[in-house]
Amino acid sequence: MRKRIKRMALLFGVLILILGSLPMMINAVASPIVDYQTHIQNVGWEADTDVGWRSNGEESGTSGRGLRLEGIKIALNEASGYNLGITYQTHIQNIGWEGSTDRGWKNDGEMSGTSGLSYRLEAIQIELTGEDASNFDVYYQVHAENFGWLGWAKNGESAGTAGYGYRLEAIRIQIVPRGSGAPSVVSALPFYDKNAPPPAIGKLKVHFIDVGQADSILIQQGTHAMLIDAGNNEDSELVANYLSNQGVAQLDCVIGTHPHEDHIGGLDYVINRFEIEEIYLPEVYGTTKSFEDVMTAIQDNNLTISAPVIGEQFDLGSAECTILGPVAWDSSELNTYSIVIRVDFGENSFLFTGDAEAINESAMIAKGMNLEADVLKVGHHGSYTSTSQAFLDTVNPKTAVIPVGIDNDYGYPHNVVLNRLNKKGVNIFRTDLDGTIIATSDGATINFKVNQ
Numbered sequence: 001m002r003k004r005i006k007r008m009a010l011l012f013g014v015l016i017l018i019l020g021s022l023p024m025m026i027n028a029v030a031s032p033i034v035d036y037q038t039h040i041q042n043v044g045w046e047a048d049t050d051v052g053w054r055s056n057g058e059e060s061g062t063s064g065r066g067l068r069l070e071g072i073k074i075a076l077n078e079a080s081g082y083n084l085g086i087t088y089q090t091h092i093q094n095i096g097w098e099g100s101t102d103r104g105w106k107n108d109g110e111m112s113g114t115s116g117l118s119y120r121l122e123a124i125q126i127e128l129t130g131e132d133a134s135n136f137d138v139y140y141q142v143h144a145e146n147f148g149w150l151g152w153a154k155n156g157e158s159a160g161t162a163g164y165g166y167r168l169e170a171i172r173i174q175i176v177p178r179g180s181g182a183p184s185v186v187s188a189l190p191f192y193d194k195n196a197p198p199p200a201i202g203k204l205k206v207h208f209i210d211v212g213q214a215d216s217i218l219i220q221q222g223t224h225a226m227l228i229d230a231g232n233n234e235d236s237e238l239v240a241n242y243l244s245n246q247g248v249a250q251l252d253c254v255i256g257t258h259p260h261e262d263h264i265g266g267l268d269y270v271i272n273r274f275e276i277e278e279i280y281l282p283e284v285y286g287t288t289k290s291f292e293d294v295m296t297a298i299q300d301n302n303l304t305i306s307a308p309v310i311g312e313q314f315d316l317g318s319a320e321c322t323i324l325g326p327v328a329w330d331s332s333e334l335n336t337y338s339i340v341i342r343v344d345f346g347e348n349s350f351l352f353t354g355d356a357e358a359i360n361e362s363a364m365i366a367k368g369m370n371l372e373a374d375v376l377k378v379g380h381h382g383s384y385t386s387t388s389q390a391f392l393d394t395v396n397p398k399t400a401v402i403p404v405g406i407d408n409d410y411g412y413p414h415n416v417v418l419n420r421l422n423k424k425g426v427n428i429f430r431t432d433l434d435g436t437i438i439a440t441s442d443g444a445t446i447n448f449k450v451n452q
């Protein structure tokens with residue numbers, strides 16, 4: 001408390017200094033003062049350190065050191081002369097919103113959060129109470145792991161993330177006269193709730209690389225990258241150069257959808273040249289030299305193969321990937337082992353099906369999986385053995401991309417599939433006609449560029 005009294009004296013001096021000269025600043029100083037402190041991992045309560053209580057927009061916590069906040073205390077300065085109180089709650093790891101539990105909201109300097117359990121705080125809500133509450137807005141913002149400073153929230157709105165488990169690393173709080181606006185705009189990023197669509201930060205870029213009669217798809221989100229298939233053996237350098245030209249040095253995830261050469265042919269070359277965090281292959285063996293080369297490259301680089309687990313989710317930056325296949329494979333057809341993956345970015349979604357066939361499609365529908373997607377990577381190069389009417393109706397894509405070679409031996413894409421797509425009014429892109437196709441999503445809309 002000694003520190004707070006000292007600061008009041010200082011503020012008084014400042015008030016006298018600026019009286020009559022800067023009317024806007026008088027307003028700011030005349031607002032009630034909010035004092036707050038956080039309990040920081042490895043540090044403890046700030047008031048027990050040299051830092052002391054913070055007030056009026058100062059940062060409490062550590063925005064640069066990445067230490068989690070475990071508790072907060074907020075108090076109004078009693079000398080401010082207003083009939084005001086302050087109430088607040090935190091969203092705590094393993095507990096959720098305190099107000100939804102026996103803990104309830106906290107008031108006027110009480111501890112919210114956990115200072116002993118070491119659970120991270122993930123979000124906060126703050127409201128003013130009392131007769132004068134309607135004259136003021138309380139603004140607050142948080143520094144959240146992976147996001148940085150989020151935008152200002154006010155008067156009971158949520159700030160932070162709920163359900164994502166990102167720790168709070170710092171907070172700022174300020175009270176201003178009602179309607180005078182946020183103290184300053186730092187970031188427009190809002191509160192994120194896991195029940196809402198995943199947050200889209202930056203752009204998601206999906207490159208359908210023109211590798212002729214084969215598949216290779218690069219997906220980039222921020223500094224993160226994933227490769228689905230790597231074309232034929234003869235595409236090895238093309239794919240590797242394409243990745244390098246996009247600034248990719250490291251791949252968070254590589255997926256070899258199934259052991260056919262037109263999908264894993266260039267994979268050994270990629271594995272030997274890029275740092276790879278995780279590699280997924282279906283649980284089936286190929287008998288070809290191409291497949292053996294991939295196995296050798298995996299061994300040489302000390303990688304461990306991850307088997308696809310249906311329903312498994314992982315993040316690619318702020319995009320969310322979900323493994324949907326293979327289900328209902330047929331041991332006489334390698335295509336039916338194709339790994340199927342869905343990528344959600346904000347409100348946009350992409351479905352990548354490898355060479356999955358109609359039996360896989362109907363099994364996924366039967367399982368009630370969420371297959372709806374804005375963009376469908378058409379299965380098996382547009383073969384009639386994939387893209388059944390029921391599947392197309394369920395996915396209901398706006399755009400279809402067909403990786404397919406000019407004058408290929410198989411007559412892909414088959415007319416029956418093209419007709420199905422056209423009848424539904426789906427936009428079609430084909431690598432044989434459009435070259436490399438790049439889809440860019442900002443989380444709300446998707447733009448396509450061809451011949452890239």
Ligand SMILES: [Zn+2]
Pocket residue numbers: 214215260262263355380381
């Ligand atoms: Zn294929």
